[in-house]
Amino acid sequence: MTTRGLTTSAGRTEGRAAPVARFRWRRDPSLPIYIMTLVVVVVASACSPTFRRPYNLSNVAVQTVALGLASLGQTFAILAGDVDLCVGGVISLTTVISATLMGDDVLTILCVVALCLVLGAAMGAINGLLASRLRMDAMVITFATNSVLMGVALHLMPAPGGMVPYSYMRLVDVTVLQIPTPVVLLVAFTVLSNYVLNRTVLGLHIRAVGGDRAAAFRSGINVTTTKIWAHIVACMFGAMAGLFLAARMGSGDALAGTPFSLDSMTAVIAGGTNFASGTGDVAGTLTAAFLITVLGNIFNHLGVSTYFQYVFKGVLLVIAVAGGAMRRKMQVRARR
């Protein structure tokens, strides 16, 4: 994956006495999720002829986009030491607004897209501001704002419906070199996020605040601003996920975003990002989002009840996190 390359080049070995820099990939907290994804895809391809058809694979990739985008945003929030349960609400409201306001001309479409992104950014700013100014747990704040957004969305559109213009729906089907545009965009955003998190001042500050808020503060970092930015990014990615979903569904749904708050958290944590340590990266997140989507897809193909995917999501989370914890423990032991 392209993003891997960046991380390793950022952490290239220099000088001597660097026990950490060597064998970096073996210490990568995302390792369990890569292995699991590989195993699942190989096994599924072997078992199900319909799964391995190119059309289905491209379909799974497109299905990943919404969760992928939401999870990228969630990675910023979790790296900053918070969690954003509000992405689901942002997604729901975005689909509703798109299906209600979009007219069939380029200008209105662009205006609505811009409106949704601004709305997402504003929500994120509110979350971040409340969380750091009121010194309240971001989990509580975003849980509350999520409920507010969901309520507004339901008020605007009590039952799924509305229409987005056909031209907007078509955007999803455009391909670049046989690859669907949304997938290309998702990968591009992943690369961009990786750059921001590893190569910019904001990324470093986000990791520092998430790793040790007090130490970051004493180093002269503006903790409030940093957290606000992390939440803005999280909610803007939520808005993008909503815009994509609206195009894919062709309509609005005030409950469309509901699963995303928790699923994005699952993807981020299973992808190797740690709560309160500032470690982790978006490549793992994206892989985990893909795996979650693949699992749902496989069950369809194998004719297993789709409800089992909830069970498997839970199992996946435990395995990925336990795997990481065990490896950490072994590293600690090895160092002694």
Added chain:
Amino acid sequence: MADVPFLLMKGIQKRFPGVLALDSVDFVCEQGEVHGLIGENGAGKSTLIKVLGGVLQPDAGEILVQGAPVKVTSPSRAASLGISVIHQELNLIEDLTVAQNIFLGHEPRRGMGVLDLQAMGASARDYLRVVGLDVDPQAKVRALSLEQKQLVEIAKALSFDARILVMDEPTAALNAEEVKHLLKLIRDLADRGCGVVFISHRLEEVFAVSHRITVLRDGKVVATRARDAIDPETAVRMMTGKGQVGARVTGIAPSGRPLLEVRGLTLPGAFYDVSFTINEGEIVGMVGLEGQGQREIPRAVFGDLRPTHGEVYLRGTRLHLTSPRDAIRAGIAFVPEERKAEGLCLSLDVRQNIALATLDSRQMAGFVRLSREASLIRSLVERLRIQLASPFQEVRNLSGGNQQKVVMAKWLCSRPAVLLFSEPTRGIDVGAKEEIYRLIRRQADEGSGVLIVSSDLMEVLRLCDRILVVHDGRIVKEMPAEGADREAIMTAQWGLEAAPTQGSSTPGLCHGGIT
């Protein structure tokens, strides 16, 4: 330059509720000098450092940098003035790399908020070379040893272009070799024109590294002298308070029958080969400077820490303590110094708190027998004179003194044979202090053995029968409290007296000498 000192603190005054922590303190630090700052526990060293570092604001007095008055309103303001403080608890983020930690908050950039990784790596290496640390700037701080982390912290301070570097107990957790290296570095930094304020509880280090030494006592500067114009014995004399010891809190003389015997207790990193006896009816005080291991000793006896070697005997029977539960069953009680965090459940009421430690004796098949509990608690509240509106009052709303009494009540109703206290009267007003002293003495009169770890020398001198002095994890002196020579205690506390097992008594060089 010569007549205007680089840093001048003039008439600094700081008052905390009930205590004048700094009383018109004058302090000077020049560039290129190492200035040792010493004093007893609570003499005002940390307060002075906090004022200098922008953590606390002085009530009066001014700070001048190169002759210009400045207001140090925050740690980052201090940093921009060239003052960096390295606190005892390090200020690094474990999961970031060495380079990231060094430049956190003032990263080299290439515009648009993009990090200049090349510059970061290169100058990180420069700073690491200055402090003599050979690690990869891309290594995570988590993977470093404590000494290496300390050096990273110094590199970080240097990267802020620190011209005054304050180090609060930088050697506390280092071994002799590492200390040597650090002291040499401090001298090097001074030679490069940096002013270093060095605080340590090890006098020999202060004397080995400082050009000048300032002695603080009770929030006042006793003296600032060139290193050659003062010797360790004089310094100790200066630090020792001259205030009157109040009347001793006396009771029935101890029986002389051994109750608790501790033999060869060792917990590497905290204390080594600690042996002492507490007799029935005796109160033993344990004193030492901060961080000498004295706080861990009662915890180990209580089973909260697991010593690697040594035995504990109660009335001649060996105890196998693996958890506080075992100790409580054996009749040992422990009142910790952090009563809010460890001794009490603040949101429960008084009755529940008292009952927690002794539920076993008053329950039937898992149900608490409330009637029996109520009468027991009523008698305890009366006996300890806890001022309460009702036993159903939340502990959170009580005064410090009354909270401490609740903690004591909690343990007294289990009728312990041995009571261990850590700072029994910290943060408690004078009146309540006296009552707690009397309660402790009464408990001893009833035959219990008591161990008190305290940083308040007066308290130990007034209340205890015997005093043990702990230095560097070992008991270095034992003496009766009545008529004890405070200077002798101080000398032992500062490690200026060789432990009984070590033959020679070369003052100041217990650690093998640092030059």
